[in-house]
Amino acid sequence: MKALTWHGKHDIRCESVPDPQIEDGRDAIIKVTACAICGSDLHLFNGVMPDMHSGDIMGHETMGEVVEVGKDNKKLKVGDRVVVPFTIACGECFFCTRGFYSGCERSNPDPSKVKKMWGNSPAGLFGYTHLLGGYSGGQAEYLRVPFADVGPIKVPDGLSDEQVLFLSDIFPTGYMAADFCNIQPGETVAIWGCGPVGQMAIRSAFLLGAERVIAIDTVPERLALAEAAGAQTLDFMEEDIYERILDLTQGRGADACIDAVGTEADAAASWDSRIDRIKVATFMGTDRPHVLRQAIHCCRNFGTVSIVGVYGGFLDKIPMGSAINRGLTLRMAQTPVQKYLPLLMDRVQNGDIDPSFVITHRASLEDGPELYKTFRDKQDGCVKVVMKP
Incomplete structure (x- = not known):
């Protein structure tokens, strides 16, 4: 598949990488129909955040269609349209059961490094350094979603991708x-x-x-x-x-x-x-x-x-x-997106807000590396980039 990958400061490439596979029974694989470049992605682009590895797949604002479901996942089925929160949460630990999904104790598979820097580990994040799990991100044609029976929310009929994509991060973050x-x-x-x-x-x-x-x-x-x-x-x-x-x-x-x-x-x-x-x-x-x-x-x-x-x-x-x-x-806080999703989906569906107002640039993955620079430099009136693989 094609994906945007990190290769060092100011070096994002669109290249072919292996397709994701089901690794756990609660996983799902989605075919990405829309993804975005986030302002916090620019911290990676600018080399500010540590422990990025060459070839890491970028992106944490993602939605798409379920194409494969793990054997233990009873929530999703093939064909569902879903928005994927950028925070990865198990739904069962001390923090998840209290609604603090971004503090999940289980979704960072190697918390030792970040504990040295922050005292303890928050939840794992998509496409955001090996301090926070080293998970592949969603600026790609396909995405593996761990704990997919907890995170993704199904999109009601009648709503477009652009209306709901930002439920993955920036709308819940701004609302919080x-x-x-x-x-x-x-x-x-x-x-x-x-x-x-x-x-x-x-x-x-x-x-x-x-x-x-x-x-x-x-x-x-x-x-x-x-x-x-x-x-x-x-x-x-x-x-x-x-x-x-x-x-x-x-x-x-x-x-x-x-x-x-x-x-x-x-x-x-x-x-x-x-x-x-x-x-x-x-x-x-x-x-x-x-x-x-x-x-x-x-x-x-x-x-x-x-x-x-x-x-x-x-x-x-x-x-x-x-x-x-x-x-x-x-x-x-990093946003416990799962806590806010039902409320904010209702806000969108009821017409209280249409988050797509913020989009200024629409593009393909192939355009992504250049648009990282455009977004960083605030050129061409760029406020928000959405890519459709």
Whole structure:
């Protein structure tokens, strides 16, 4: 089959690889009908995340048609259309039974490496380093899905691939970001990053009752999409974000702040962002957490900072004094997608939201390597890439 494979920093190739096989009775094989490039894939593309191996298959936003089912899988049958969550979960362990599917204790087959870095292992992920299981990803013609009687959700008749594909990751992630904020009527939510996850967080915040959403970015196409959803936009290259948010909230700060950027944050001319870049370039630091620092400072006393941008290592100069002394709540997670899927499928089916609004580029797998560069460089108005093998 054809697949997009990783061969080093900035080196993604479309090449022939062996077809996946059933390895466990609970497995399923799907023929991929749509997949996407995620912002967190760019961390792999840019060589930020460790323990990628040459030839690893990329991708964790995937859906398709079931073509083979393991002997112990009673949930799926050949011909089912399904969306596959990016988090792999057994459904039976301590965390899965409590709804914390992204903390699954069984789906990472070798947790020893990541335990050394993070203290313990979260769930395995598709196409996202050997720290998190070394699973082949879904930017391919076929995908093996472990624990396929737990993860995939069947797609109701009448919904297109593009309407439901993002239930695999960015819609649940953006929704969780807003859900973490415990939004009350009349509140203001500030969201850093108007990429695909940020766009879903903007719309989810409104769905959950926010009166005002302030969206922060600098890319014109992203800011335009945010404005179309009803958000007030700020360009961090043109304005002092801290001063503007305090001004817009009568000096109080936003009721909740969402970091939908993560480890590779850019900033205009901030001293801390420059230092972050130097530290990362000289191997004295692992991440660039400018946005997280700013979100903490911009949040009102006893507000919530919701973190869904991906971070990989140890963050420097986080203003914990501000967070502690002002009573902030910090909430964060890799999304337990399975928890949110039924609710969000209903949202799509009822017409509350059509997540396909974020798609700007449609392509084949063969176009994938070049589109990784287009997406990274924010060229050609690119906000979200969907590929159809």
